[in-house]
Amino acid sequence: MTSHALPQRQPSSTAATAATAVRHIARAAAFVALGFGSAAHAAGIRLEDDRGTTLELQAPAKRIVSLMPSLTETVCALDACDRLVGVDRHANWPAQVKGLPQVGGMDDANIERIVALKPDLVLLRPRSRVAEPLERLGIKVLALDAKTHADMRRVMETVARATGKPGAGEAFWRRLDAGLDAARARVPAGWQGRRVYFEVHGGVAAASESSFIGETLGRLGLGNAVPGTLGPFPKMSPEFVVRADPDVLMVSALGEISAMAARPGWSAMSAIQRGRVCSFASARFDLMMRPGPRLDEAADAIVGCLASLGDPRR
Secondary structure, eight states, X not given: OGGGGSOOOOOOHHHHHHHHHHHHHHHHHHHHHHHHHHHXXXXXXXXXXXXXXXXXXXXXXXXXXXXXXXXXXXXXXXXOGGGEEEEOTTOOOSGGGGGSOBOOOSSSOOHHHHHHTOOSEEEEOTTOTTHHHHHHTTOOEEEOOOOSHHHHHHHHHHHHHHTTOTTHHHHHHHHHXXXXXXXXXXXXXXXXXXXXXXXXXXXXXXXOTXXXXXXXXXXXXXXXXXOXXXXXXXXXXXXXXXXXXXXXXXXXXXXXHHHHHTSTTGGGSHHHHTTOEEEEOHHHHHHHHSOSTTHHHHHHHHHHHHHHHOOTTO
């Protein structure tokens, strides 16, 4: 207080210089602080999921719960399997995920189990019932769905970014794409352009041209007996398949060929009469039904079966 009563004096040149230096330091400090703030913000990860929701992660996800087998496989394909702390009951690849805590299925996931695992990110499909409850509890949720090859490519890169590996998803997709080209080159000439009926869901539906399976068939140079205008996986009547008369049937091994022949009119189909049926074991059929990182393996399985059936022109 007494200092205010002292007479005012002109500052010495030394004092003025010191004051100027202090001001410069203060400005520099403010600039650096602003720079660090911007850098910290830039270090965060901003994502948009398939609900149109924007998600911000302060750092790459380290504790991930995945509620879809295809997303679980994608995380592992990107060398981030060690970050998974929980999966859905259907996850079975790679083998190491079988030992992880299971939190239910895609439609009946147990919220308490998920919360107990303390995830910093939960991967699920857009229609999942647990998305909003988890978000209300403060848990980060990323909803992704792959219905086409383009979707698969986008999902892979989104997961890569969420795990702090930007570019890794795109690089993985390029390898898959090359694998599809290589598989097409191995399709026997006689099968090029032949029409496939790819049965799903226990025989009540099929993969059409507009499904990701249909896209794979197209990439292999094969036709599809089910038009894309019917939707990706439309329910099919036995009569439709008889009229379509596909060149080859592709089914799960769980379906007996004799039982298929007993369907109305099916015994007269050329594919049944000539034994042109690709029957895939359960594990193999699983990978074909998952829009994930084993797409090239699915293509290889299709080509392998066609080769085993011989030349359809004979």
